[in-house]
Amino acid sequence: MPHPDHEKNRAAWNEMVGIHYDHPDYRTKEFLEGHSKLMPIERSALGDVRGKTLLHLMCQFGLDTLSWAREGAIVTGVDISDESIRRAEQLAREAKLSAMFVRSDVLDLIGVIDGQFDIVFQSYGTYMWISDIQKWGKVVGHYLKPGGVFFIADTHPARPMFYDPPISYFATSPDRATGVPDYCDRDYKIKNELVEWQHPLSEIINSLIDAGLTIEHLGEYNKMYYAEESDWVRGSDGYWTPPSGPTPYPLMFSLKARKR
Numbered sequence: 001m002p003h004p005d006h007e008k009n010r011a012a013w014n015e016m017v018g019i020h021y022d023h024p025d026y027r028t029k030e031f032l033e034g035h036s037k038l039m040p041i042e043r044s045a046l047g048d049v050r051g052k053t054l055l056h057l058m059c060q061f062g063l064d065t066l067s068w069a070r071e072g073a074i075v076t077g078v079d080i081s082d083e084s085i086r087r088a089e090q091l092a093r094e095a096k097l098s099a100m101f102v103r104s105d106v107l108d109l110i111g112v113i114d115g116q117f118d119i120v121f122q123s124y125g126t127y128m129w130i131s132d133i134q135k136w137g138k139v140v141g142h143y144l145k146p147g148g149v150f151f152i153a154d155t156h157p158a159r160p161m162f163y164d165p166p167i168s169y170f171a172t173s174p175d176r177a178t179g180v181p182d183y184c185d186r187d188y189k190i191k192n193e194l195v196e197w198q199h200p201l202s203e204i205i206n207s208l209i210d211a212g213l214t215i216e217h218l219g220e221y222n223k224m225y226y227a228e229e230s231d232w233v234r235g236s237d238g239y240w241t242p243p244s245g246p247t248p249y250p251l252m253f254s255l256k257a258r259k260r
């Protein structure tokens with residue numbers, strides 16, 4: 001039985017993905033010219049991926065998935081959005097890269113694809129769309145080979161405490177929004193409802209430990225993977241900070257864990 005709020009997000013992402021695909025911030029054109037979409041944090045954490053199998057959860061239209069494929073990984077991308085998967089498959093054909101893309105809710109993935117992977121990867125705008133982090137951890141653990149690596153880089157769960165108005169670090173009810181601006185094209189107001197959940201870092205870490213993973217590294221950063229406001233400044237490493245300079249609180253975290 002599909003999760004009703006995840007289905008709302010599916011409709012919203014189906015609405016948004018075309019905007020992102022064509023938006024200069026996503027650099028789809030540059031990717032097709034040979035540029036990689038990967039950022040320094042995940043590159044240095046995962047190193048040489050040649051010949052490794054990689055499962056990318058919540059991959060949108062596959063720019064990062066296909067960037068890993070270009071680095072030599074054998075990739076599978078999963079996303080809940082039909083339009084994301086359609087565009088990911090189209091992008092793989094255009095880029096002449098081999099990849100498998102699967103449409104599924106990440107929480108319903110077990111049984112949809114077979115096998116286990118050397119790497120499970122997730123990045124930049126993902127866990128807040130998941131209603132049940134404990135169940136998500138089980139999916140990650142299920143698809144990792146023993147000794148396999150899970151890596152995530154994303155918004156730090158403390159970040160919403162510094163929004164105006166703030167969101168509690170321990171909020172248990174999801175945040176529901178309609179008519180919010182798209183994060184690339186701020187003139188476009190998203191018609192479908194978006195439902196986001198707040199998950200403390202302890203919840204994320206403990207779900208992975210409970211799923212049989214050992215945490216190897218936790219990173220915290222006062223820079224962001226996108227411009228939260230149009231006046232944010234992009235550094236030479238590709239990450240963004242407010243015009244006033246680095247924040248006194250974390251904007252992103254990263255986590256590397258290994259299946260026992």
Ligand SMILES: C[S@@+](CC[C@H](N)C(=O)[O-])C[C@H]1O[C@@H](n2cnc3c(N)ncnc32)[C@H](O)[C@@H]1O
Nearest residue numbers: 006013058060079080081105106123124125129
């Ligand atoms: C910010 S995007 C992906 C991040 C990637 N770094 C990017 O920008 O292309 C978030 C993605 O999560 C997907 N998503 C949201 N909820 C999901 C769910 N329950 N299961 C699988 N994918 C989901 C959306 O469809 C969207 O493509």
